[in-house]
Amino acid sequence: GESVGLHLPTLSVQEGDNSIINCAYSNSASDYFIWYKQESGKGPQFIIDIRSNMDKRQGQRVTVLLNKTVKHLSLQIAATQPGDSAVYFCAENAGGTSYGKLTFGQGTILTVHP
Amino acid sequence: NAGVMQNPRHLVRRRGQEARLRCSPMKGHSHVYWYRQLPEEGLKFMVYLQKENIIDESGMPKERFSAEFPKEGPSILRIQQVVRGDSAAYFCASSPGTGHSYEQYFGPGTRLTVT
Numbered sequence: 001g002e003s004v005g006l007h008l009p010t011l012s013v014q015e016g017d018n019s020i021i022n023c024a025y026s027n028s029a030s031d032y033f034i035w036y037k038q039e040s041g042k043g044p045q046f047i048i049d050i051r052s053n054m055d056k057r058q059g060q061r062v063t064v065l066l067n068k069t070v071k072h073l074s075l076q077i078a079a080t081q082p083g084d085s086a087v088y089f090c091a092e093n094a095g096g097t098s099y100g101k102l103t104f105g106q107g108t109i110l111t112v113h114p
Numbered sequence: 115n116a117g118v119m120q121n122p123r124h125l126v127r128r129r130g131q132e133a134r135l136r137c138s139p140m141k142g143h144s145h146v147y148w149y150r151q152l153p154e155e156g157l158k159f160m161v162y163l164q165k166e167n168i169i170d171e172s173g174m175p176k177e178r179f180s181a182e183f184p185k186e187g188p189s190i191l192r193i194q195q196v197v198r199g200d201s202a203a204y205f206c207a208s209s210p211g212t213g214h215s216y217e218q219y220f221g222p223g224t225r226l227t228v229t
Contacts, residue, residue, distance in 0.1 A: 032216045034216070042222055043118070043220035043223050044157065044205070044220045045220070049216070089156050091156075091157075093216050097170070099145065099162055099170070099209075099216070100147070100216035101159055101170060102149075102159060104156030104157040104158070105156050106154075106155060106156050107154075107155075107156055
């Protein structure tokens with residue numbers, strides 16, 4: 001079936017450490033992946049995206065890696081800060097449409113300790 | 115440039131009442147998506163609309179739920195005869211809709227509580 005899931009529901013790190021959040025997907029037809037950050041009481045905020053024809057994409061302090069062989073997606077946050085504390089969701093677009101019909105994973109809670 | 119606006123932010127309804135949730139997309143965006151989020155879960159796609167057209171409503175419950183995006187004014191998600199299971203956060207997202215644009219910008223959500 002089509003699903004996106006996360007290996008770890010919670011992640012605690014010290015300020016300044018690097019964080020890695022993982023995501024597994026099962027739909028090999030997915031052609032687009034996004035990471036969102038959601039703070040308490042707010043809507044999801046776009047972090048970074050990657051298309052299926054890429055393996056890696058870098059942003060400011062964040063890197064997304066895509067391994068299509070094992071259907072795995074990860075988000076790396078460098079020098080994690082307390083302001084990075086939030087729930088992180090991966091989402092996929094299953095393909096077959098020209099619009100973003102996204103399937104979200106369950107989410108990982110990232111807690112950054114000062 | 116204002117972001118996606120949703121109102122109300124919090125809505126309390128008794129069982130059997132109607133709930134109306136409004137979403138104003140970002141300026142220049144003509145495509146709207148509605149998602150539902152249950153506590154401690156990811157967002158679930160409900161419906162995708164363009165102005166005056168429902169494009170994909172495959173995630174909408176068959177009964178009691180409807181959505182519209184009129185030529186003028188906000189998009190409306192309407193839930194009739196609400197039940198406790200409808201309690202959730204409802205998020206709207208908009209996109210410009212040009213080309214294969216999957217990037218969506220989310221509003222702050224409406225938190226519906228059914229008592």
